[in-house]
Amino acid sequence: MARKVRGAHVFSMGAPAIAAVIRRKEREVVDDFRRGGATSPTTARSLADLGLEDSWPVRRLQRRAVIREPEPGIMYLDEEVWTAVRRTRRRVVMTFGAILLVLAIGIALGFFTLG
Numbered sequence: 001m002a003r004k005v006r007g008a009h010v011f012s013m014g015a016p017a018i019a020a021v022i023r024r025k026e027r028e029v030v031d032d033f034r035r036g037g038a039t040s041p042t043t044a045r046s047l048a049d050l051g052l053e054d055s056w057p058v059r060r061l062q063r064r065a066v067i068r069e070p071e072p073g074i075m076y077l078d079e080e081v082w083t084a085v086r087r088t089r090r091r092v093v094m095t096f097g098a099i100l101l102v103l104a105i106g107i108a109l110g111f112f113t114l115g
Contacts, residue, residue: 033077
């Protein structure tokens with residue numbers, strides 16, 4: 001089931017599915033920068049040279065300083081920042097999972113001692 005919001009289709013999918021789409025789109029942009037060899041200030045290239053357009057995944061990665069712009073319109077992938085962003089995401093997921101596990105164990109133990 002889709003509905004139109006600001007020119008985009010919004011599907012009834014959960015937060016994990018939306019997060020997966022965001023991660024996939026970001027990885028595609030990162031892969032395009034790598035294929036184009038734009039991985040340092042000296043090898044920076046324009047989005048057009050990389051076959052990319054100014055899109056939400058590009059802007060999102062720019063806000064996180066994964067994609068840097070040493071000169072107007074010339075960009076490169078900062079591999080160290082990308083690695084740090086991925087590591088942070090993994091840490092958040094692991095922490096959230098651990099919290100859910102502790103809660104589930106606590107609930108299970110509470111039910112077993114009451115029943």
